[in-house]
Amino acid sequence: MPELDKTYTAAEVEARWYQQWLDDKAFVADPARVSEKRPAYSIVIPPPNVTGILTLGHVLNNTIQDILCRRARMLGKEVLWLPGTDHAGIATQNVVEKTLKKQGGIKHRDDLGREKLVEKIWEWKEKHGGIIIQQLKKLGASCDWSRERFTMDEDYSCCVQKVFVDLYKKGLIYRGKRMVNWCPSSLTALSDEEVVMKTQKGLLYHFKVEVVEQPGTWLEIATTRPETIPGDMAIAVNPKDERYKHLIGKHARRPLPLENQAALPIIGDEHVDYEFGTGVLKVTPAHDKADYEILLRYRAAVMAASSELVDKYSQGPIDIMLPNGVMNNLAGKDLAGIERFEARKIAIALLTEMGAMVKEEPHQNNVGYSERADVPIEHRLSEQWFLKYPSVEAARECVAGRAGVSPAEAGIMPGSSEASGKMPDAAGGTPALPQMRFFPDRWAKVYDHWMGNLQDWCISRQLWWGHRVPVWYLPHNPDGLTEEQRRVAEIIKNKSDLRYSFITGRGFAYCDIEPPTGGNWLQDPDVLDTWFSSWLWPFATMGWPNKTADLKAFYPTTDLVTGPDIIFFWVARMIMAGYEWMGEMPFKNVYFTGIIRDKQGRKMSKSLGNSPDPLELIEKFGADALRFGIMRSAPLGADIAFDDKNVELGRNFCTKLWNAARFRQMQSSSGVSPETSSTGIPPVATEAEINPALLTSDDKWILFRLNTAINEVTSALEEYRFSDATATLYRFFWSEYCDWYVEASKAVLQGSAGVSPVNSDGTGETPALPSRKANTLAVMDFVLGHTLRLFHPFLPFITEELWHGMGFNADMPENQGGKSIMFAPWPKPFSEDELAHFGILPEDEKTANDKYETVNLGRGLKSTFNITKRVRFVIKPKQELPAHEIEVLRILLNADPLDVDASYAAKKGTPVVLTPLGELFLPLEGLIxxxxxxxxxxxxxxxxxxxxxxxxxxxxxxxxxxxxxxxxxxxxxxxxxxxxxxxxxxxxxxxxxx
RNA sequence: GCGCGAUUAGCUCAGUGGUAGAGCAUUACCUUGACAUGGUAGGGGCCACAGGUUCGAACCCUGUAUCGCGCACCA
The missing domain is CATH 1.10.287.380 (Valyl-tRNA synthetase, C-terminal domain)
Structure with a gap:
């Protein structure tokens, strides 16, 4: 290997090694290799949006996964990290539609038609999709790219449809007309999870209505949405409210629309809060969930009391808005055709004009926003597909550390008579159920709470890009039943085929991947929520429903790494799906990352422009630097305050590592070491090549510190404490190895006459110089070889480069480090035997520590007197100091000379410090x-x-x-x-x- | 409103009852043969506040405040 450059150039090294790994198929998992001795380790990637680009969030998330995978490989596991992308219905369709509109091709998607648009989106996907996959490669992600999946792949789509059909037959999927969250921008229904509440500073408008039966009696109503008055169908008060209860049953005139000032019934409903506003509520059932329920309750009560009134109230709620948020004709001529917020202003003006407006006051309330489109959603009555969640119990029970349940408790076998009581002793022998663990575990409570309050999932979307609902309808025939319809009616009646059913308003329905033969069956136009496909990700990517070798070897997966923001969207639903179709949990551990924020603690966002481009960072500092920087600042369970400084620090760290290796390399090129192999550089040293008899206190100390580092890093990784692991690595390598050990080793490596005894009572047992140098180099190689391996999961590129550059791969078996550090064994702490072999005793650590403490004190003394030059020190030792220790002290103190004098009598005024080794003098006659x-x-x-x-x-x-x-x-x-x-x-x- | 978490150096965070720590930033000095993307030394903290438990509290308990997150929601 040629001499290393002074600085490390990441870009060249990273590109070269990544290609090499790909060529070697180093990331490809093989289920056939899985055995008891070679256990499987698997992760499925949280599939990023196929049209997305890499963000710092992805960097964090995928670096963690890569660290876990790379370490698992070093532990000798068969690793599968399964990558892929998500079709992201709304987002992708929006992107393509917008682009097409910009290009001037269309004004609306209807101009193109469904088939054409979907075709265009596929084109887009082929062209731009998967950019993020290339970016992940730049980061060093060791995914098995041969298994890359996309949620709209043919096989995958089949899984989605199969699952839909299965749930349909189980009666868990139904179609119904319900109040849903509607996005007026994307023109589709949304699930509850896709609505985010935002606090708004708005106004509360008070207006009055006159009681029809008692002219002169006015009711004051408070509302935030006066534009919905034309949709009002009743006035509600609390039946216990003394102020108003006598008015129940009477009527009040609705002020808008002007041309249709209907008399609305004043009704009683417990839901009305008398504290709020005036205690009088306008009921707008088509545009408010709670109001809709009030109407339903009222209608039921009326119908129970008198069947004559049925007709009057069986009419549906008055919907005054078009799907896109523009008012329709029912809103009246003044508002029709006006956008909803504009309509509000007009409604206020109208009320004011007629004298109905009483006042407006500042009001803070929460408004639901569409997460994707970032516009206020509407509540809208519409026909949608809903899912009652499957396997809820199992999914809820399996998570350890749920509310009020200790992990051990949760692990009690069901059916145990003690299940709800006290847990048995650990030795009690009750085998625990497999438990899923959340890191940090507090998310388990959030999960449990959600699982305990499940609402049916609205899974249909009024989009074109996605998996189309596999339900087919037989058009209604007003002239009586056709033969086909009669046949289907018979099937439904006998329940002989659960795929058939009758849906009000739609006629006969048939649920399956293909429509029945014959008849003009038309497919449902809706597509499914994207999450309805991603919840199958852990097994649909591995060949389900076939019983594939992959599934057998790699399911359940080991770890899942994701953000807590999708705990309900994705994690919880995957757990349910895992139990429902695989009968098992989909992953054993879930690691929730923090959210990346900027220096000021704000979330990264496009509009703020505060999200740095990871690729620029990689270009500037290197992928290793980015990985190290971000991991160093990502403690378990906390958000990450991102600062370029962290990446710079990572880069600096790589430089340090590089130069430490360079230093080692320069030593052997001097050729003093007889043990040096013919290549000029010895392979990574093994214990056997270190002669314990020649170990200095510094050697023992660094081996001791290495051992500590191995222990700390290992346990940190086992507990997913990545920032602790990096902190340990940083401390060990920079402070302990470079600052102390390398500097101290210069006493041996650069000692000229160096180690000749300076002390008067010279022990004379200094070994021959060359063998001692060789031994120090062997220790360095041993430490560096271990260090590179400890670093590899974090810094895959530079460690691979140095592993080969230093020749550490030379004597390793091909598949255990010979070819790549990726498969080199993970360092193990020393056993008792090894410690004995090296002769490392606890007091050796103290010997070195005392020496370093002495150095610190001596340097402090120099600094106090502003001495910057190399000067003479005198030490009056407490006890005999071996020649080597004196030489190390001399070098570290930068002393010239360092005199050892047990009977030193300092002149008056000589500065001195008390050190663990004795008194250390700085004799500077006249200068003090x-x-x-x-x-x-x-x-x-x-x-x-x-x-x-x-x-x-x-x-x-x-x-x-x-x-x-x-x-x-x-x-x-x-x-x-x-x-x-x-x-x-x-x-x-x-x-x-x- | 309910629940969870946080509050320690200018900043980001470690620290599970026994002498307050790290990195960054900052100040001074040093281009010495691995590294200035570096080295050496220094300054900087009533550990949010108030009570309590204890021989002893950053740490355990109670309450308060501020910030963040989740859930619910009054129009």
Missing amino acids: DVEAERARVTKELNKASDELGKVRGKLADENFISKVPQKVLDEHKQREADWAAQLAKLKTMLETLG
């Missing part, structure tokens, strides 16, 4: 500002005195010493002794200063 030194020592003395006072205070407290545990007591006593000694020394120092 005695006043400054006195000030410094006094400050330390005060500190020591304070601390001593605190500890003594505690130890003097009878309460304290009698109640505190022995361990804490000992600690305090030790602390007292330490501070007392420190204080005494400092006093002496101060006296010495004169």
Whole structure:
């Protein structure tokens, strides 16, 4: 390998390795390789919108998945990360329609017609779809691209229809005329989940109506929507309201439309809140859910009382609006053809003119907005398809940590007599049901609450792009039943085929993928909610309904990584679908990411223009840098405040890693190491190549720290604490390896005559220089080889480059690191045996720590006196210091020379610090500002005195010493002794200063 | 309104009862043979507030405030 450049150039390396991985089919999963020894690990990607582009949210989400997958590979698992995209009905159709309109081809989609438009959307999809897939590759995502799926693929569409038919036959899908959420912009029904409530600062308008039977009596009504007055069908008051109850049964005249001021019944309904407004409610059943229910209740009551009135009230609600939010003729001539918000102004003007307007007051309320189109939705009575959710119980029960249920409790087998009581002991032997875990677990409560309050799901959309409802109708024949209709009627009567049914207003219906042969069966025009296809994602992507090898090996999947914003849209529904059609949960763990925000804590949004383009970041800093930066700032369960600085930090980190490798490489090129292989660089060192007898305290220390890092990173990843893992890696590599170990190792690597004993009592046991150098290099290789592996899931590109560049792959088996670091074994912490082999004891850590502490103190001393040059230090050691330790101290202190003198008698005024190794002097005759030194020592003395006072205070407290545990007591006593000694020394120092 | 979460250095966050931490930012100094995308040293905190438990509270309990999220909703 040629000598490494001074800086790392990400772009070239990333492109090269990604292609190599693809060529090697490194991401391709093979169910045949799954065995007990090689367990499966699988993730299905949350399918991004096929027309979408990569956002930071995707970066976060997919980096996490990639980290999990790459680590699983290193653990020797057979990994499937299944990618794909979503057809995203409304969004995609909107994008294409808009583009076509811009291009001037059409004014409305009807100009093109259904078939043509769908064709155009497919064209668009082929051309622009999947940009995001290419972008994911830039990020380093190790998806099995050979299995890429799209929710509108033929096979997938089949699954969607099959599922619809199945639910239809089970009686869980029905068609009905109901109040739904209607988007006047997209012209379709929406599910409750697609409506977001927004707080609005609006006005509450008060107007009055006169009671017909009591002229002169006026009722004041408060409303936020005066434009809907023409749709009013009643005036409602609370039957317990003393102010109004005597008016129930009378009538009041509706002010609008002017040409049709109908007398509306004044009715009683418990729903009316007397606290709100005036306590009088206008009832607009066609445009308000609650009002619609009031009408239904009223109608039922009226009909029960008198069948004569049935006709009068059996008419439907008065719908005064067109689907696009423009008022229709029923709104009256003044409002007809006017857009709803414009109509409001006119209605107010009309009321004012006729003297009915009383006042308007500021009012804050919540208005439902269409999530996609970002316009206020309308409540609208329309015929739609609804689904009663299947497998609700199982889906609800399987999530551990639900409200009021501990994970262990939730795991009790059903049917156990103790199920609702106390849980058995852990040793009780009751095997727990498989449990799904949420990270962070608080989302389990949110999930449980939603699952406990399920509303039927409106699954039909008035769109053209999507899976068309597989229901077929036989047109009504007014001249009596045809032969075909008679045949179908018979089937329905006998319930011999559940695919047939009768739907009011539609006639005979048949639900299946294909229509029945014969007859003019027409397909339902609606398509299905996109989520009605994505809820099948974990198994429909793996070949369901066939019992494929993929399903057998990889279902249930292991982890799901997604945002909490789609917990109901997607996660909950997938769980239900998993139980309904696979009989099993679809994934074992769900990791909910945070939401990416900008520095000011605002959500990323197009309109704010505060969302950086990840691809630009990758170009500027590298994919590894972006990954590391974003993972470092993404703690479990918290939102992410995104700042380019994080990515820059990632880039800097990669540079550091690169240069540390470069340093190592430069050492071996000097050729001093006899153990160096013929290639010039040894392969990753194994334990066997490290000679424990030659280990310095620094070597032992870094091995010890490595061991700690392995433990920390491993457990952090097991608990999905990614930012903790990166923090550990950062600390270990930068602070411990580079700042201390590499610097200390220079004592061995760069020591000229270096290690010759400087101390008077020279121990003389310094080993021959070359073998010691070789040993230090072996330790470096061992640490670097492990470090690269620990980093690989986070920094796949640079670690692969260095793994090969450093030759660490050389002696590894082909499929375990020889070809790619991706399959190198995940580092394991040292066993007891290994620790014994290296001769690493806990006190070795202290030896090195004491040394580094001494260095810190010495540097501080230099800094206090503004010494920037290399100067002489003298140490008066507490006990003998081996030559190596002295040399390390010398180098780290940048001392020239470092004299060791056990009987050193410093001149008056010589600055000195008390270190764990003894007194360290900075003899600078004549250069010292005695006043400054006195000030410094006094400050330390005060500190020591304070601390001593605190500890003594505690130890003097009878309460304290009698109640505190022995361990804490000992600690305090030790602390007292330490501070007392420190204080005494400092006093002496101060006296010495004169 | 109900529920959940947060509140620790200028910023982003660790810290599960025993001497308050990290990174960034900032200040000073240093281009020394891996790295200036770097090194060394420093400054900076009544741990949101008020009570309580305890020998001892950032940490446990109660309440309050502010912010965020979810659910419900009064027109």
